[in-house]
Amino acid sequence: MMLTREGIAYRxxxxxxxxxxxxxxxxxxxxxxxxxxxxxxxxxxxxNGILGVGPTPARGEEDLDIVSAGAGFCTLxxxxxLFDHTLSxxxxxxxxxxxxxxxxxxxxxxxxxANWRVPGQAVPAVGGAMDLAVGAPNVYVxxxxxxxxxxxxxxxxxxxxxxxxxxxxxIYTDLAIIDxxxxxxxxxxxxPGHDPAGIQAKTEAELKVAADCREIDVPExxxxxxxxx
Amino acid sequence: MMLTREGIAYRxxxxxxxxxxxxxxxxxxxxxxxxxxxxxxxxxxxxNGILGVGPTPARGEEDLDIVSAGAGFCTLxxxxxLFDHTLSxxxxxxxxxxxxxxxxxxxxxxxxxANWRVPGQAVPAVGGAMDLAVGAPNVYVxxxxxxxxxxxxxxxxxxxxxxxxxxxxxIYTDLAIIDxxxxxxxxxxxxPGHDPAGIQAKTEAELKVAADCREIDVPExxxxxxxxx
Amino acid sequence: xxxxxxxxxxxAVARVFDGATVMCGGFGVAGQPGQLMEALRQQGARNxxxxxxxxxxxDFALGGLFSDGRVRKLIxxxxxxxxxxxxxxxxxxxxxxxxxxxxxxxxxxxxxGAGLGGFYTPTGVGTELAAGKETxxxxxxxxxxxxxxxxxFVFLKALRGDRFGNLNYRGTMRNFNMVMATxxxxxxxxxxxxxxxxxxxPESIHTPGIxxxxxxxxxxxxxxxxxxxxxxxx
Amino acid sequence: xxxxxxxxxxxAVARVFDGATVMCGGFGVAGQPGQLMEALRQQGARNxxxxxxxxxxxDFALGGLFSDGRVRKLIxxxxxxxxxxxxxxxxxxxxxxxxxxxxxxxxxxxxxGAGLGGFYTPTGVGTELAAGKETxxxxxxxxxxxxxxxxxFVFLKALRGDRFGNLNYRGTMRNFNMVMATxxxxxxxxxxxxxxxxxxxPESIHTPGIxxxxxxxxxxxxxxxxxxxxxxxx
Numbered sequence: 033m034m035l036t037r038e039g040i041a042y043r044x045x046x047x048x049x050x051x052x053x054x055x056x057x058x059x060x061x062x063x064x065x066x067x068x069x070x071x072x073x074x075x076x077x078x079x080n081g082i083l084g085v086g087p088t089p090a091r092g093e094e095d096l097d098i099v100s101a102g103a104g105f106c107t108l109x110x111x112x113x114l115f116d117h118t119l120s121x122x123x124x125x126x127x128x129x130x131x132x133x134x135x136x137x138x139x140x141x142x143x144x145x146a147n148w149r150v151p152g153q154a155v156p157a158v159g160g161a162m163d164l165a166v167g168a169p170n171v172y173v174x175x176x177x178x179x180x181x182x183x184x185x186x187x188x189x190x191x192x193x194x195x196x197x198x199x200x201x202x203i204y205t206d207l208a209i210i211d212x213x214x215x216x217x218x219x220x221x222x223x224p225g226h227d228p229a230g231i232q233a234k235t236e237a238e239l240k241v242a243a244d245c246r247e248i249d250v251p252e253x254x255x256x257x258x259x260x261x
Numbered sequence: 262m263m264l265t266r267e268g269i270a271y272r273x274x275x276x277x278x279x280x281x282x283x284x285x286x287x288x289x290x291x292x293x294x295x296x297x298x299x300x301x302x303x304x305x306x307x308x309n310g311i312l313g314v315g316p317t318p319a320r321g322e323e324d325l326d327i328v329s330a331g332a333g334f335c336t337l338x339x340x341x342x343l344f345d346h347t348l349s350x351x352x353x354x355x356x357x358x359x360x361x362x363x364x365x366x367x368x369x370x371x372x373x374x375a376n377w378r379v380p381g382q383a384v385p386a387v388g389g390a391m392d393l394a395v396g397a398p399n400v401y402v403x404x405x406x407x408x409x410x411x412x413x414x415x416x417x418x419x420x421x422x423x424x425x426x427x428x429x430x431x432i433y434t435d436l437a438i439i440d441x442x443x444x445x446x447x448x449x450x451x452x453p454g455h456d457p458a459g460i461q462a463k464t465e466a467e468l469k470v471a472a473d474c475r476e477i478d479v480p481e482x483x484x485x486x487x488x489x490x
Numbered sequence: 491x492x493x494x495x496x497x498x499x500x501x502a503v504a505r506v507f508d509g510a511t512v513m514c515g516g517f518g519v520a521g522q523p524g525q526l527m528e529a530l531r532q533q534g535a536r537n538x539x540x541x542x543x544x545x546x547x548x549d550f551a552l553g554g555l556f557s558d559g560r561v562r563k564l565i566x567x568x569x570x571x572x573x574x575x576x577x578x579x580x581x582x583x584x585x586x587x588x589x590x591x592x593x594x595x596x597x598x599x600x601x602x603g604a605g606l607g608g609f610y611t612p613t614g615v616g617t618e619l620a621a622g623k624e625t626x627x628x629x630x631x632x633x634x635x636x637x638x639x640x641x642x643f644v645f646l647k648a649l650r651g652d653r654f655g656n657l658n659y660r661g662t663m664r665n666f667n668m669v670m671a672t673x674x675x676x677x678x679x680x681x682x683x684x685x686x687x688x689x690x691x692p693e694s695i696h697t698p699g700i701x702x703x704x705x706x707x708x709x710x711x712x713x714x715x716x717x718x719x720x721x722x723x724x
Numbered sequence: 725x726x727x728x729x730x731x732x733x734x735x736a737v738a739r740v741f742d743g744a745t746v747m748c749g750g751f752g753v754a755g756q757p758g759q760l761m762e763a764l765r766q767q768g769a770r771n772x773x774x775x776x777x778x779x780x781x782x783d784f785a786l787g788g789l790f791s792d793g794r795v796r797k798l799i800x801x802x803x804x805x806x807x808x809x810x811x812x813x814x815x816x817x818x819x820x821x822x823x824x825x826x827x828x829x830x831x832x833x834x835x836x837g838a839g840l841g842g843f844y845t846p847t848g849v850g851t852e853l854a855a856g857k858e859t860x861x862x863x864x865x866x867x868x869x870x871x872x873x874x875x876x877f878v879f880l881k882a883l884r885g886d887r888f889g890n891l892n893y894r895g896t897m898r899n900f901n902m903v904m905a906t907x908x909x910x911x912x913x914x915x916x917x918x919x920x921x922x923x924x925x926p927e928s929i930h931t932p933g934i935x936x937x938x939x940x941x942x943x944x945x946x947x948x949x950x951x952x953x954x955x956x957x958x
Contacts, residue, residue, distance in 0.1 A: 079593075097663050118597065194618075
């Protein structure tokens, strides 16, 4: 059994604490916003100058002056504030966010990761990825465990151009949750139907298995979204 | 005949152009605000976060949250804006002001000047003086020509601790107006009753005399203030 | 009387010269000085260096500068897949690209506007964007040295402006506009509305007039508004 | 539910420890967290390093920290003649003073808050405040290298705050408060009024709550208001 993209996002959302200040990168991370617990107050940061991104507006309700960094038009949540790029990156690079959730092409056992330039990509574009990676105290990566071609994305050493060195704290994939610790990678949770050896076989870097390693607990669907398959 | 402190301030005010953005230091410079031509729109900058300082409020009319850097409580002029210290010093150090009018202990022929620390002063305090001196494209010094003990303040080389090197553009004293140019000091105007040789005798650094050197034209009084004596 | 207002965008861009460095504010569809950039496209200056977060879209406004072959170099953080005109020229090798992480771009512009000589940032250390850059260990952490950016002309978009050049933004319009305002020799703002002097509250002025040389009132161009919905954010 | 409000100043300063570095916002009489500083004086932590533009006045609030002999070092731009308590201790050789030009002070705090490793400024070049500092020629101009400043505790004064820690200032209260808010491990704001969540317009929030840990509502102290008129600005 595997998590869907929505399932990964759901699982990450469960781990975000009340009072968190969270930046969501493009791809799976953006989906996290759909699964936040409404009982927990969490501020979503957008690098173009919003702290407190609200839901996407209904079609026809868009405000042309209010957009988020990754998702086009957005609304403002209760308690939101607006500012310019310099203050926004003071938040990011100054370590003020609690979490940056980012997609990745590869993550290494050292916490190095690559997410901004697919090898061979003709026109590079970096955006705020490198700032988020060095600034946020908790960089969580959300990605599929394997590439489309079935190759491991959790590797001994990244071959794609790096986003930042030694910054990833935790990796959420469709198969497992893995912490990046000083001593190496630690398998914390895995999907039902898989065992640590099976996860290791799909992971190039060496995994230690946490003493309390357990199954990922995610419902089959949530608000109509399929979370596992 | 000599200019009073108010006379120096009056004469400086005549030289400030419409559309100027001007910071006024403590002492004679602050008096400049009293002599601005109301027909010219000039913005007075205060380093604690005002562009567009207005007149001092009447007693009892003070707003406890609105103060200027040098003069205590103040009001806001038409078109004024409020900001924080970082944007204020972006204006100053980034070269955005048109003029900084500053007092001085000594000015050298090179444009070096000293204004922040009297030699032997027990407790030093610098404030924004050094930022203003390096940032403003037109640093004008306002001071008496001689010290209380009758020694020249326009010198070959400063002995007091420097505020900044090679930044003064023009010196206004109670006796003369002197430009600091690449080739040295140029006497532009002098008070009636004095001649260039007399001004040179009161000036340690060498003065060239401008071809169109003329008398300082200031009325005896203005709005009740005595301008010359 | 100070009056920084201009009649139209054509007048505002008239002085842009061949080889000029030009900053363009905006992020996604918010705060884009689209009318000024379209006027600049029509004005015809060539061999420009453009500093902007993104690279515009197709053949209109900022994107139009690329489709018309008027840009020598782009300094940007995110030339998105939707920046078709730029990408086409870039892939033909006709435009130089200096890719800068977004926070570094903002702070390089800030340093330019604030009179600083440069700064050290942790962003980009150990990546290919650090190539050729000086590194330094400060307090045990590695940093890259970054230089200031300034421009001959800066184009901004704000909601309201007055004859003093004071600007007020709405929503997410501030983005790069506020910092770029500080870093230009000639700074020109496009606003929805020029309001009477004194009608902007001192607390609500985001860009004080000291930074702004010219203000032009233009209705939002229907084509630009339409483009906005198409392009999404960059 | 996020709730950063605290009952009183005593609770707000309880965690300040001996040897802590403390920033105090305010310039002249505007934006001084006088009640918090007075509570800190009463709390008793010793051997403090204080970062502030000025040095307070007599034996109350910030000045009181000096009169009570609780400060080891002051980092400031303008310890004014009116800062009697500081001056007395300083002249006895009991306090170290690191004098920093005002703009450099603001930008060192900004660098601390923004995660930068340091920067080059033209301010102070060739002066006695450049003693021991690295210099560098960049693009033909000489600059001094300056390091970031951060603090264990930052004390701010704002007009209004909410339970998220969002702050709004009035008049010239922003001064050092806005930048200091970014540079502390624990950031505590004294406000005239705590307003309900959502009642501060997103455009009017000068210090977003992400920077603020605690907010305390206190009436302006009559003694402080009186002191304000006496001391003038620093």
